[in-house]
Ligand SMILES: Nc1ncnc2c1ncn2[C@@H]1O[C@H](COP(=O)(O)OP(=O)(O)O)[C@@H](O)[C@H]1O
């Protein structure tokens with residue numbers, strides 16, 4: 258059956274988008290934090306080392322024997338000016354012969370800059386007549402930072418792809434039960450309207466035919482009126498069945514109690530003996546169990562049993578027999594089996610798997626014009642699941658059928 262697939266595609270995309278945005282924000286924040294933290298650590302470390310270098314140089318200046326100045330780190334370069342004129346500098350390959358200009362006039366400030374393709378960090382300090390400029394090459398640190406950024410970006414992209422695939426899978430999986438429920442619902446509505454259409458069509462055509470004969474009396478058209486009335490009764494029953502089916506399908510409140518199966522069966526079957534006599538059918542009950550106490554929802558159990566007995570009467574002719582049996586389960590002595598057996602039309606092997614489906618009716622039943630909607634057994638099926646009993650059927654086409662309920666004994 259076709260349903261509007263678009264609804265789910267849209268929902269899927271929406272869910273996926275929300276997932277991805279949340280994950281991306283989170284990932285982005287994590288990566289940005291890592292990067293900022295790493296840069297901060299690296300720069301503060303460099304500044305600290307340059308600061309130490311400065312102190313080291315100062316002690317050598319104080320001792321007035323500043324030739325040659327020993328450096329803590331060979332990567333550092335130092336330029337010392339006295340009254341604006343260069344007094345001392347370390348030879349290096351970066352600022353060969355040319356004096357590097359001061360990047361900051363502010364005292365004791367670290368400046369980072371790029372020159373001739375290299376990165377430097379510089380500290381300028383004025384003390385008295387002296388100006389000390391310490392420069393450190395930070396190419397390797399900058400390289401580490403840029404490497405880290407590319408690794409983080411790479412990992413970020415890989416994890417985004419990975420997360421995208423996981424989200425896609427999860428979104429699909431999350432929507433499966435919803436999609437199934439939606440499909441079932443849509444199919445149910447489609448089937449129900451289809452089933453309701455037939456009686457409505459009959460009623461309206463009968464009414465129309467009455468309109469065409471304004472001079473006839475009601476007595477003349479008694480048959481037409483009777484047919485229309487029969488169809489409205491069918492409609493009413495169907496609507497009631499549909500209602501109880503959807504009720505069973507929704508959230509059900511169970512009302513479990515201990516009761517005696519034998520008395521329940523006596524209570525139900527009372528009404529059927531008259532019907533059996535009137536329809537010229539044989540009707541009997543046999544209890545082959547000593548203890549018949551069970552614990553379940555009595556009303557719902559009764560409903561299932563009624564559906565089975567109603568069907569047994571419906572699908573048998575005069576002269577057939579209907580027999581209700583309660584016996585111990587031979588396979589599990591914890592269970593009782595209640596079966597409704599008839600010698601009626603029986604069910605073909607192909608139909609048995611579909612018997613409990615909504616609106617299912619055997620073709621031979623439809624052709625014989627036996628009234629029904631195919632809802633009864635599906636109500637029995639849902640109800641059985643709700644109260645936790647097992648139901649089933651065995652049948653021989655043309656010979657008869659046997660519907661059973663397996664229920665746990667109450668000790
Ligand atoms: N006792 C039975 N004997 C033969 N066929 C049966 C019996 N009970 C049920 N069926 C088959 O199962 C179908 C579904 O039953 P049900 O859900 O009660 O719907 P309905 O009785 O309204 O047709 C029936 O149409 C009939 O074909």
Ligand SMILES: [Mg+2]
Nearest residue numbers: 568629633634
């Ligand atoms: Mg029925």
